[in-house]
Amino acid sequence: MTAAEAAAAQANENIIEVKDLTVSFGDFKAVDGISFDVKKGEIFGFLGANGAGKTTTIRTLCGILNPARGSVRVDGRDVSSSTAVLKPLIGYMSQKFTLYRDLSIAENMAFAGSLYDMPPARAKARAAELFDFIKLRAPQDTVAGDLPGGVRQMVALCAALLHDPVLIFLDEPTAGAAPRTREDFWALIRALAARGKTIFVTTHYMDEAQYCAHIALMDRGRIIALASPRELKKTYNAQNLDEVFIKALGARGAEDER
Amino acid sequence: MSVFLRRVRLIALKEYKHILRDPFTLAVALLLPLLFVLFFGFIIDLDYKHIPLVVRDNDQSPLSRRFLRQLSAAGYFDLAPAHGMLAAQAALRRNDTAGVLVIKKDFGKNIMKGDFTAPARAQLLLDGSDNTKAAMAQAYMTGALLKINADFTRLYHADAAAANPDALVRTRFLFNPELNSRWFIVPALNTVIIGFLAIVLTALTVAREWENGSMELLLSTPVRAAEIVLGKLIPYFTLTLFDVLAVFVLSLYVFGIPFLGSFVLFTFACCVYITGALALGLVISVITRNQQAAIQFAFAAGLLPSFIFSGFIFPVENMPLFFRIFTGLFPQRWFLSLSRSMFLSEASFAALAGPMAGIIIFAGVMVFAAVKKLKTDVEP
Numbered sequence A: 001m002t003a004a005e006a007a008a009a010q011a012n013e014n015i016i017e018v019k020d021l022t023v024s025f026g027d028f029k030a031v032d033g034i035s036f037d038v039k040k041g042e043i044f045g046f047l048g049a050n051g052a053g054k055t056t057t058i059r060t061l062c063g064i065l066n067p068a069r070g071s072v073r074v075d076g077r078d079v080s081s082s083t084a085v086l087k088p089l090i091g092y093m094s095q096k097f098t099l100y101r102d103l104s105i106a107e108n109m110a111f112a113g114s115l116y117d118m119p120p121a122r123a124k125a126r127a128a129e130l131f132d133f134i135k136l137r138a139p140q141d142t143v144a145g146d147l148p149g150g151v152r153q154m155v156a157l158c159a160a161l162l163h164d165p166v167l168i169f170l171d172e173p174t175a176g177a178a179p180r181t182r183e184d185f186w187a188l189i190r191a192l193a194a195r196g197k198t199i200f201v202t203t204h205y206m207d208e209a210q211y212c213a214h215i216a217l218m219d220r221g222r223i224i225a226l227a228s229p230r231e232l233k234k235t236y237n238a239q240n241l242d243e244v245f246i247k248a249l250g251a252r253g254a255e256d257e258r
Numbered sequence B: 001m002s003v004f005l006r007r008v009r010l011i012a013l014k015e016y017k018h019i020l021r022d023p024f025t026l027a028v029a030l031l032l033p034l035l036f037v038l039f040f041g042f043i044i045d046l047d048y049k050h051i052p053l054v055v056r057d058n059d060q061s062p063l064s065r066r067f068l069r070q071l072s073a074a075g076y077f078d079l080a081p082a083h084g085m086l087a088a089q090a091a092l093r094r095n096d097t098a099g100v101l102v103i104k105k106d107f108g109k110n111i112m113k114g115d116f117t118a119p120a121r122a123q124l125l126l127d128g129s130d131n132t133k134a135a136m137a138q139a140y141m142t143g144a145l146l147k148i149n150a151d152f153t154r155l156y157h158a159d160a161a162a163a164n165p166d167a168l169v170r171t172r173f174l175f176n177p178e179l180n181s182r183w184f185i186v187p188a189l190n191t192v193i194i195g196f197l198a199i200v201l202t203a204l205t206v207a208r209e210w211e212n213g214s215m216e217l218l219l220s221t222p223v224r225a226a227e228i229v230l231g232k233l234i235p236y237f238t239l240t241l242f243d244v245l246a247v248f249v250l251s252l253y254v255f256g257i258p259f260l261g262s263f264v265l266f267t268f269a270c271c272v273y274i275t276g277a278l279a280l281g282l283v284i285s286v287i288t289r290n291q292q293a294a295i296q297f298a299f300a301a302g303l304l305p306s307f308i309f310s311g312f313i314f315p316v317e318n319m320p321l322f323f324r325i326f327t328g329l330f331p332q333r334w335f336l337s338l339s340r341s342m343f344l345s346e347a348s349f350a351a352l353a354g355p356m357a358g359i360i361i362f363a364g365v366m367v368f369a370a371v372k373k374l375k376t377d378v379e380p
């Protein structure tokens, strides 16, 4: 096998390859030398306390931030040099509420679709399909600012999925949502994964981490554990992921003291 | 339609929706200029019409009488003939009149000769005890003379006029305070309105999108920085251009300020100046990413240059050398000079080229900076 073929086979396997990534804001390293791969079609969970660097990592993967050091490859390409090719492949749901509050649901969706050069009719049909899946009941002309929190997140998710991206970044999509809404959310996320989409999701909820094929635990810019939920429970000899998290952080704390 | 234009259009359409649904922005954009005009146009110097002026006509020719008729028709002066120079001076001393206008001998002959190096002469003696009133009288006279000169040139020397920008009639002012009247304020109002309002309007837009996170989302899509910048400029451009034209119409029909320049050139200058000011607002917005900081910056970047560095309040010519050069950095100064020249004179294109270059360069640099900054802002 030649080097090129090997690289191609690798790219086929891993849709994201991060090596030794560091992102700095001035002197402060928000992300400090992390490495991980994400396989095509899997749900990859990113867990960590506030300020751990999860959002910063996602923004770098989307090409919104440039790394200070290290390499970030998406779909076999370097992110900072081929953003134009990669952006249409990516769907990003930011942690902040990013719909326009003064525009209606329909207007927000139409705008999201047009950003990806979708024909209006196709964007509309696709939005209807997604809304159907999440059982959205609010009328299409409701102004986004008037929607209750959970529904808003749902609509924002649909906006991110509208152009049918193969790689989907969800930054705390279920934060503050009611348990029922969270279930609907995850049903959609798993359905997408079943259709071959790759999902990169950050969350604070350990029960949601169960659905992930792999989990990275992040703390203060570093990845302190990276494995499947089952392996993690085994390594840390824990009943559930909450316990894993506490033990992993505890180990780090002990290391710090040494 | 190319992808570029299509995306510019869709950003612009979205921005229009924001504007139309935000009553505050709309109110500020449409009412603020009106308030400005009312404040500076009416309130500041409403009392100074019908300034009494004693006239001593030493020429007594048909042309000198025609000159006086036109002057009085302008409505700013109430002319009263004086019998002899002594009587005129007595009237001035008694405070019966704001000044004395003396028309020199050969006034009519000189006009007919059309020798621009030896123009017809009149002298205006003003009572300097009322500073403001004297300034006003002088400014009115300057304005009236511009118009009368243009008329006379057209009537008697149409062929020579194009080649010679000098005046047929020239007045010597024996009192020379700073010019400060409606004739000089109203043509400058657009400078202040655009230089301030346009910056504030756009300063909020990108900052608002950063604050609610939608800018981050926009940047994760294939849309490019130049498309965002242009798309955001267009709606505010139309809004500001509307303001400018409204103020222009008010200047002409409510204040009766003459507009002697080229309307096409004036509109072009407005468009360039608006673009520069709007783009500066965007640059501020992109840098601050925060509405509160953006509005403070915009006030600083809009107010000071518009009022102080533009020559609106203090004439640039009277500033120390450092400030004469420093004010050149601000488009307000160049546009103000353009606007006054075009309102009050038939300035030739060559005379306008310098200030025109000033605002074009500024606009170009600002649009470039906004795109560049939005593009590289991605990097920490």
Ligand SMILES: Nc1ncnc2c1ncn2[C@@H]1O[C@H](COP(=O)(O)OP(=O)(O)OP(=O)(O)O)[C@@H](O)[C@H]1O
Pocket: A025, A030, A048, A049, A050, A051, A052, A053, A054, A055, A056, A057, A095
């Ligand atoms: N633009 C920025 N400038 C300076 N510091 C930043 C910037 N963005 C993030 N940070 C800092 O980087 C660190 C990591 O932030 P990040 O948003 O990635 O954390 P997070 O894991 O997403 O946290 P949360 O769970 O609160 O969303 C934080 O300490 C944050 O203050």
Ligand SMILES: [Mg+2]
Pocket: A054, A055, A056, A095, A171
């Ligand atoms: Mg975050």
